[in-house]
Amino acid sequence: MDICKIVFVICFATGIHCNPLFPYDLVDLTRNLGPDSIYYPTLGGYEKVIELKGSKEYGHWVYSNVLKMTEHVGTHMDAPSHFNKVGWNMHQIPINKMVGPGVIVNVKEKARNNPDYRISINDIKEWEEKYGKIPDGAMLIMNSGWDAKYPDKNKVYGTRNISDLSSFHHPGWHEDTISWVISNRHILFIGTDAPSFDYGQSTTFPVHVLTSKENISGLENVANLDRIPPSGSIISAAGMKTIEGSGGPLRLYAMVPNSGAYNSAVTIGTSNMLLVVIGTCMTILINLHHF
Numbered sequence: 001m002d003i004c005k006i007v008f009v010i011c012f013a014t015g016i017h018c019n020p021l022f023p024y025d026l027v028d029l030t031r032n033l034g035p036d037s038i039y040y041p042t043l044g045g046y047e048k049v050i051e052l053k054g055s056k057e058y059g060h061w062v063y064s065n066v067l068k069m070t071e072h073v074g075t076h077m078d079a080p081s082h083f084n085k086v087g088w089n090m091h092q093i094p095i096n097k098m099v100g101p102g103v104i105v106n107v108k109e110k111a112r113n114n115p116d117y118r119i120s121i122n123d124i125k126e127w128e129e130k131y132g133k134i135p136d137g138a139m140l141i142m143n144s145g146w147d148a149k150y151p152d153k154n155k156v157y158g159t160r161n162i163s164d165l166s167s168f169h170h171p172g173w174h175e176d177t178i179s180w181v182i183s184n185r186h187i188l189f190i191g192t193d194a195p196s197f198d199y200g201q202s203t204t205f206p207v208h209v210l211t212s213k214e215n216i217s218g219l220e221n222v223a224n225l226d227r228i229p230p231s232g233s234i235i236s237a238a239g240m241k242t243i244e245g246s247g248g249p250l251r252l253y254a255m256v257p258n259s260g261a262y263n264s265a266v267t268i269g270t271s272n273m274l275l276v277v278i279g280t281c282m283t284i285l286i287n288l289h290h291f
Helices: 003-014 108-113 121-131 153-157 175-184 206-213 259-290
Strands: 024-028 046-054 062-069 076-078 099-106 138-143 187-192 217-220 231-236 247-249 253-257
Touching: 099 121, 099 187, 121 175, 175 206, 206 217
Parallel strands: 099 138, 138 187, 187 217
Antiparallel strands: 024 253, 046 062, 076 217, 076 247, 099 231, 231 253
16 A cells, blocks of 8 residues: 555544634724714814725726724724823834733723722732732733723713713723833733723822823723633734824734634644654555564
8 A cells, every 4th residue: 555545544533624713703892983983072073084986987896995094993002102101102012912821800890889989909809819910912902891882982981061070980000000000010901992091070180190200001992801701811912003103993802712712732743743653654654564
């Protein structure tokens, strides 16, 4: 029998696969970007102008728009330069600073009882008691339950008058907590499902200031946090590489290990063992053939 045929039979019989399973489920953490997207009232909103749509001019379909919007609209990231004159602009943020382990701190019950709730150091310590120390390079995100209020701007900002900034009520991070995190842990991003990671009544935005000084980027209006675990996911927040950009909309998503993570490891390990066996068998067969 031809040696190649023998190898094929062995591979088929042992079930070695060329393409191991992708061991993650992808969860979209991004809201649709459009006229109803949330943005801070003092900033520009969102406007789309159709510049080309049809098939007459070129003889085939062509569609293109011009978008005019604030960088800080919808699900978006804040570059450190948003609150730090010498902080990284969007094009300066290293790509390896845009992905990391997801750390989701659930304070939905506390925020339901107090819309001005700010995450405390105790909340962080409680998370660590359950899931271990916050990993280095973490994407630290608050889940306050604000996801359910979108896209109603009045509910999101907790006010009857969206033009009155002093009337805003939504949860955020406490500056003392962020100071503790900066001193004792290493994170890449701070985030929230609310419109700002400073709480609604803030007028000085200390969390923005503190994180920006450390070149820690931010995430706001994050969606679907209930669909990912408090620990164990990998979150990608690769924003647009805008020259001198202070932020921008992005396609934020999480990779959550599925059952394939274990199965793939087992398959790869088994396959490696079988490849050793096959290699040994081939050596013997070749020697016999030459003999």
